[in-house]
Amino acid sequence: xxxxxxxxxxLADEAAKEVAAHIEEKVADLMDAGVPEQEARxxxxxxFGNAVLIAExxxxxxxxxxxxxxxxxxxxxxxxxxxxxxxxxxxxxxLAICIGANTxxxxxxxxILLRPLPYPGSERIYWVNERIGKxxxxxxxxxxxxxxxEQNRAFEEIAAFDSTTLNWTGVEKPEQxxxxxxTPSFFRVMGTxxxxxxxxxxxxxxxxxxxxxxxxxAFWRSRMGGDPHAVGKTITLDRLPNTIxxxxxxxFDYPRETQIFRPLPMDEATQRPRSATRPMRLxxxxxxxxxxxxxxxxxxxxxxxxxxxxxxYPKEIETSGFLNGMAILAQPLQKRLTGDLRPALLVxxxxxxxxxxxxxxxxxxxxxxxxxxxxxxxxxxLALGSxxxxxxxxxxxxxxxxxxPGGLIGAGVAYLAVxxxxxxxxxxxxxxxxxx
Amino acid sequence: xxxxxxxxxxxxxxxxxxxxIKRTSDELLQIEEGSLYPALQRMLKAGWxxxxxxxxxxxxxxxIYKIMPAGRKQLEREITSFERMLDGIARxxxxxxS
Numbered sequence: 001x002x003x004x005x006x007x008x009x010x011l012a013d014e015a016a017k018e019v020a021a022h023i024e025e026k027v028a029d030l031m032d033a034g035v036p037e038q039e040a041r042x043x044x045x046x047x048f049g050n051a052v053l054i055a056e057x058x059x060x061x062x063x064x065x066x067x068x069x070x071x072x073x074x075x076x077x078x079x080x081x082x083x084x085x086x087x088x089x090x091x092x093x094x095l096a097i098c099i100g101a102n103t104x105x106x107x108x109x110x111x112i113l114l115r116p117l118p119y120p121g122s123e124r125i126y127w128v129n130e131r132i133g134k135x136x137x138x139x140x141x142x143x144x145x146x147x148x149x150e151q152n153r154a155f156e157e158i159a160a161f162d163s164t165t166l167n168w169t170g171v172e173k174p175e176q177x178x179x180x181x182x183t184p185s186f187f188r189v190m191g192t193x194x195x196x197x198x199x200x201x202x203x204x205x206x207x208x209x210x211x212x213x214x215x216x217x218a219f220w221r222s223r224m225g226g227d228p229h230a231v232g233k234t235i236t237l238d239r240l241p242n243t244i245x246x247x248x249x250x251x252f253d254y255p256r257e258t259q260i261f262r263p264l265p266m267d268e269a270t271q272r273p274r275s276a277t278r279p280m281r282l283x284x285x286x287x288x289x290x291x292x293x294x295x296x297x298x299x300x301x302x303x304x305x306x307x308x309x310x311x312x313y314p315k316e317i318e319t320s321g322f323l324n325g326m327a328i329l330a331q332p333l334q335k336r337l338t339g340d341l342r343p344a345l346l347v348x349x350x351x352x353x354x355x356x357x358x359x360x361x362x363x364x365x366x367x368x369x370x371x372x373x374x375x376x377x378x379x380x381x382l383a384l385g386s387x388x389x390x391x392x393x394x395x396x397x398x399x400x401x402x403x404x405p406g407g408l409i410g411a412g413v414a415y416l417a418v419x420x421x422x423x424x425x426x427x428x429x430x431x432x433x434x435x436x
Numbered sequence: 437x438x439x440x441x442x443x444x445x446x447x448x449x450x451x452x453x454x455x456x457i458k459r460t461s462d463e464l465l466q467i468e469e470g471s472l473y474p475a476l477q478r479m480l481k482a483g484w485x486x487x488x489x490x491x492x493x494x495x496x497x498x499x500i501y502k503i504m505p506a507g508r509k510q511l512e513r514e515i516t517s518f519e520r521m522l523d524g525i526a527r528x529x530x531x532x533x534s
Contacts, residue, residue, distance in 0.1 A: 014499070018450060019473065021498045025451040026469075028494055049470035057474040 015055045023048060069390070073397035081401060087370060091363045092406045098359040099410025101352045104417040109345050112338050118251050120191035121288065126298075127336040128158070128285035131327045142271040142281035144328065145183075147309050154301040156290045159186040160264060160283040163255055170236035177219070177237070179260035186261070189288045190254065197231035197246030200263055207270075209263035213237065214246040219259040237262075255284075276316050287330065302328055367399065437518065439475065440503060440511040443485060447502035449492055450476065476501060484510050 023044045030040035045051070081088040116122050128148070130140045145160040152158065161182040168175045180186075184200040187193065199214055213235070215224075224230050234241045237260065248261070266281050274280070289298065306328045313323060338345075381391060442448065442456050454469050479485045484507030490500040503511075 015473065015477075017497070018499050019470070021449075021492070021496050022451045022454075022469070024496060025492060025494060025498070047469050049468040051470060054470035054473055058477040 012055070015058045019048075019051050019055055023051075069393065070397065073394045074401065076394065077398040077401040080398065084370070087366055088402065091366055091402045092409065094359045094363055095403060095406025096409035096413060098352070098356040099407055100413025100417060102349075102356050103410060103414030104421070105345075105349050105352045107414065107418050108421070109349050112341060113345060117254075117334055117337075119254075122191070122334065123332065124289040124291070125189060125191075125333040126155070126287045126289055126330040127333045128287050128328065128330050131325060131329060132322070133325050136329075137282075138284065139282040140285045140328070142266055142283055143274050143312070144309055145266075145283060145285055146268045146272055147312060148285070148287070148305060148328070151308055152287075152301065152305055154290060154293050154298050155287040157185050157188045158285060158287040159183050159189045160266065160285050161186055161255070162264065162283050163258070166237040166260055166262075167239075168235060168237055169239065175223075177259045178257050179237075179262060180255050180258045181264040182261050183264050183266075186286070189286045190252070191288070192249065192252050194246035195249035197244070199246050200261075205263045206267040207265045208267075209265070211240055211242045212245045212262070213242045214248060214261040215244055216248050216259050216261075217250040217252065220247045223259075274313050274317070276314055286333065298330060302330055363402070367402075371395075437511065437514045439472070439479070440484065440507050440514070443501060443503040444508065444511065447500050449490070449498035449500045451492070451498070453501070479507065482506070482510075 023041075026044040026048070027037070027040045030043060031037055035043065048054075117125070119125065128140060130137050130144065139162075140160075142160070145158065148155075149158050159182060161180050164179050164181055166177045166179045168177050182200070183205055184202050187199045193199065194214060195217065197214070200209075200212065204210055204212055215230070220226060220230055224233075227233070230244055230247060233244050235244065236242070242262070264283070266283065270278075271281060293301075306326070309328060310318065310323055310326060317323065378391060382388070438457060439453060442453060448456070450472055451469075454472060476485065476487075479501075480487055484504055485501045486504050487499045487501050489497055492498045
């Protein structure tokens, strides 16, 4: 039992004792004056006033009254709702479903649109791609990566990567793994150091790079059993031995579902200078903006870089018209990851918001119907001297008794829905982080 | 205010307080005896008075109240404002003399 309650009992007890002593004293005085005991008791009680009420008011001075009244209201509300279970059920369920839907949609919106990517400085990570002709490309040309590194003034680091699959053999259950081939700068752009071991060193890139790999946390956990001595071990990928040099921390998941990171087999010597006969490698590019560079400055910088890079191409390509409308573009990585889904999600959250509004109106209607049936009860209470504030308080308590279970069940519904969505992985959400 | 004034004279229990008020006001002020107690509780809470259990003249266990420093200050404040109010009323009632 808590201290307050004990104190409260003591207070009530003391007040009662005090009142009793008062009356006894008075009776004794009156009897001394010659009044018979019976008479004296009556007179004492009369002159004292309503003993119960006074004891209660004395106690209320100490500030328990509101709690007691709340308790009364809650009990009364529960009794009233039990008398009308259909109404209670309808109202609570309506609220529950709508609150659940809203919470679920908000969870999605929050995970995908609002919450920043879980990488340090993620708001400065930009996706760099190219437009050739009128075609927006997902990737950029290999030579451009080197040109950008050399000439840009807006980014502190640029990385190139592409995705591939590797065959993992030499184990009980050979498997095809999702892999990313990256430049050593990739992890500086992502701002995330490995949890164990190290990442690719500056010289570990290009076609003659040593056979080293960094594995994802998920891979380390599920395929290596969380082996604490994993770093330094060798795994066979595409029939070649690869040394594990690092393990990425939990939560690092870019490109999504990547299990193995290994050096990107691309060299500047094979990409530059550009010529009409030499094939260009296509790569994805990420760049980290320098601190303090504004959107407008970035746009100008990208235009300048585009202009420079166009001039790097040999005459025959430039005159062929291939570069018409060519541009190097940069957009925040988060925006790129959410780009397609953004309008859909906003529409969806607007829709569920409206549905909640409609549900509220419906519940309000239900309660209104009930209230008009209770007008007589309220009139009687007012006539008996009940405070207007007191009645409003009780009405609010009753509404709370409907809203609270509604909200709780709603939260439960949302929890299940979010779990369901994460397990089901609907196609449209597949490329996005897990909802939480 | 009256309660604090009486308690300034010395500690006292509830019933005795009522008696004093009745006697000194020549039964002019008819208070419901019980209404004294909520008032005392409020003063206890505000720290103007303190209470402890003791025995009455008739050897009954009663709660005896005594005034605290905060109560004295409060009393002085109330007396001042009461006097000013009385003063104001008096001036209004005797406009010719002022």
